[in-house]
Amino acid sequence: MEPCEWDRAVERLGGPIYMTWDWLRTWWEFYGGGCELRLMIFRKDGEIVGLLPVYMQRIGLPPLALTVARLVGANIPPKVFDPPLGGTWAVQCMHLALSRLEQDGCGLFSLGPVSEEFTLAHRDLESDPERPGRWRAEKRSAGVYTWFLLPETLEAYLSSLGKNEQKNRRKYELRMLRKEYEVVVEVLGRGREALSDAFEEFTRLHTAQWRTEGLPGHFGAWPRGLEYNRALVRAQARHQRVRLLRIRANGQTVCAQYAFAWSDRWFWELPAREVGPEWDRFSLGPTGIVVMIQEAIREGRKRIEGGLGHYPYKLRLGALERPVWIYRFSCRSPQERIRRWSARSVRLLLQWGYHKLWYRRIQPRLPERWKRPQWSLWLRHDF
Structure with a gap:
C-alpha cells in the first residue's frame, strides 16, 4: 500500500494527523524498538473502510508477562488518537482486529485516548453483543481535551x-x-x-x-x-x-x-x-x-485541536472542553486475567511511587543534572 493512499484514507475517514503515514513512521523509528507492528487495513468491495495501526509490547516478566496492544503513537506523548474507522463498519473492523490480536497472544488492547466525538460515532464498540466471546470491553475516562471552533x-x-x-x-x-x-x-x-x-x-x-x-x-x-x-x-x-x-x-x-x-x-x-x-x-x-x-x-x-488537559486560560479564550476516553478490550481467559492483575499492580506502584511522587514532586526541586525524561518502564505500564 502506498503512503499517499494511506493518507487519503485517513483524511476521508476523518482521522487526525497522528494517523498519517509519515507521523506513524517517524514515531515507530524512535519508539518502536522491542515491539511488534500490525498495520490493519480493512476493505469493503475494494474501498478502505478502516485503518488500525497497532503495536504490541510485552510488559512484565514470565510467566506473568502481559502482551498489550496500543495504537502506534500512544503514550509518547499522549494525544487524542481517533483511529480512522468508518462509522458503518467500525464494529466489524474491531471484530477482525480482536481476532487477529488473539491469534498473536495479546491479552489487552488499549484503544485511545479517543475523543467524545469518536465514542458518540462508535457507540456500539462498548456494547457490541456480537464481539468475539473471549473479549470484554470497558470504557474509562482519560481526562479532557480542548479545541477551538473557528x-x-x-x-x-x-x-x-x-x-x-x-x-x-x-x-x-x-x-x-x-x-x-x-x-x-x-x-x-x-x-x-x-x-x-x-x-x-x-x-x-x-x-x-x-x-x-x-x-x-x-x-x-x-x-x-x-x-x-x-x-x-x-x-x-x-x-x-x-x-x-x-x-x-x-x-x-x-x-x-x-x-x-x-x-x-x-x-x-x-x-x-x-x-x-x-x-x-x-x-x-x-x-x-x-x-x-x-x-x-x-x-x-475550521478548528484548532488544543490538546489534552484542563487549562483555564484556553477556556477563557473560547476553547471548548470535552471528555476523553480509553477503550480497553481484555481477553477473558484465566491466565490473561492473572497477567493483567500483575501488570496493573505494577502500574499502580509506578503511578504513585514514581510518577506522582518522584517525577512530579521531588525531581523538579533537584539540581539540573538529576533531571531526566520520564522513565520508559512507567510509560510501558501506562495503559
Missing part, C-alpha cells in the same frame, strides 16, 4: 469572548506591542522554506520559559523528545504540514507557536514565549493563541 473572521472570534477578555483586545491585536516595537508576524511551513533553524529557535525559547519554573519543558519530559520532534518537522515539512508561527519584535522572536496543519484543522503542539517584566505586560501567552487563531482562519481551517 468562525469565518477574527472579528467574529474576538466578539465571542467574555467581557474580561474583550478588555484585552489591544494586546491580542498587537496594538500595544506595536506602540513600542516594530512587530512582524511570520508563519513558516506553508512553502518549502527550511525550518530547521526556526525550530531550533523555538525549542530554545520553549525550554527557557519552562526552566524559569524549574521544569524541563516538553522536549525534556519525554525520552528523545527533542530528536523525535526534529524528525517530525523534517518529515511533515515535505508535505507543507508544519506551522511555526513567530511574533517578532524588533527582529527578536518574543512569542511562537508550534503546530501542524491537516485536513480542515491545525493541531497545536506547543507554545513558547519570552518571560520577564519587560514582556509579561503584553500578555504574550494568550496573545500568541489569538494570533494563531487568526492565521488558521486565514487558511480557511
